[in-house]
Each structure stands twice: as C-alpha cells, then as structure tokens.
Amino acid sequence: MELLERINTALKEAIKSKDTDTRNAIRMLLTAIKNKEKELRRELQEQEILQLIATAIKQRKDSIAQYEKGGRTDLAEAERREVRILQQFMPEELSPEALQALVREVIQEVGATSVKDLGKVMKPLMAKIAGRADGKTVHEMVRQELSG
Incomplete structure (x- = not known):
C-alpha cells in the first residue's frame, strides 16, 4: 500500500x-x-x-x-x-474545469435530469473525485448543473 x-x-x-x-x-x-x-x-x-x-x-x-x-x-x-x-498525503486538487467536466460526465452516465437526481449523481461522482475536491464545492456544482 x-x-x-x-x-x-x-x-x-x-x-x-x-x-x-x-x-x-x-x-x-x-x-x-x-x-x-x-x-x-x-x-x-x-x-x-x-x-x-x-x-x-x-x-x-x-x-x-x-x-x-x-x-x-x-x-x-x-x-x-x-x-x-x-x-501532503492527499492527491492534487482538481481544477474547476476538470471538476466541471467530471460532473457533466457523471450526470450523463446516470441519466440525471433534475435536482431530484442529485443523490444519484453525488455517490458515483465522489468515488471518482476521491479527495481531490471539497464535497461542498462538488455539491454546489452538481446542483447548478442540474438546475441549469
């Protein structure tokens, strides 16, 4: 390990x-x-x-x-x-652009269409991000993406 x-x-x-x-x-x-x-x-x-x-x-x-x-x-x-x-033990943080791309990718993968699908998106997304972004930031970005 x-x-x-x-x-x-x-x-x-x-x-x-x-x-x-x-x-x-x-x-x-x-x-x-x-x-x-x-x-x-x-x-x-x-x-x-x-x-x-x-x-x-x-x-x-x-x-x-x-x-x-x-x-x-x-x-x-x-x-x-x-x-x-x-x-120093954490992986390098994702840039906002890379994070946005991951958010869009996972939204498409799970077929999310509205804010009601937030939970369906967050679980697989957080697994992919793996400590490279703050959960609150990710949550807000997913919420904006799903409502816009």
Whole structure:
C-alpha cells in the first residue's frame, strides 16, 4: 500500500529531524487508521485512508474557524500547521474545469435530469473525485448543473 508507506516514511523522517508538529499530526493520523481498521476488522484500502485524511482536514478547518471566532489565533495556527501536514498525503486538487467536466460526465452516465437526481449523481461522482475536491464545492456544482 503506497500511501500508508509514504505516511510511515514521513513519520520516521519527522522523528529523525525532531519535527514534533509533523510527528504528532502523523501519529494522530496513523491512530485514526488503526482504529478504523479495528472497527472494520480488515486493512483499509487507499481510498478509505484518503477519506480519513480528508475528514481530519475538514475537522481541522472547522476548528480553525472556531478558534478564530474565539480569538485564539495561537490554536488556529497550530491547526493550520496540521492541515498543511495532512494535505501532503492527499492527491492534487482538481481544477474547476476538470471538476466541471467530471460532473457533466457523471450526470450523463446516470441519466440525471433534475435536482431530484442529485443523490444519484453525488455517490458515483465522489468515488471518482476521491479527495481531490471539497464535497461542498462538488455539491454546489452538481446542483447548478442540474438546475441549469
């Protein structure tokens, strides 16, 4: 599993270079992976690991917003550092044009014609996107495409 190997290698490098922020963020990620594997009683696929990373990034971004609202810029900055560390394991984000093309392709594949078909489009689309775009952005783009 290439992604898990990259994560473990990054952890070793962080430990060697005494980079505590990176070490802690990667250990948190590996713990989440191990917990999910115990829950499912099997090893995770690369796609599932990417989903865990995306969830962790989303949680950090939500925390950043809360910390900034509360005037805790020090904690918000710590969360930003973790987001940057975790993002290095995610695939490169899709450009808006590439995302739009994927949206149109999946809409045609499933034969969606109205906003009522949003759910039929989102599931296969999110599988194809695989962490390369934000879910909210994708949802809005599909909604616009189906209503226009």
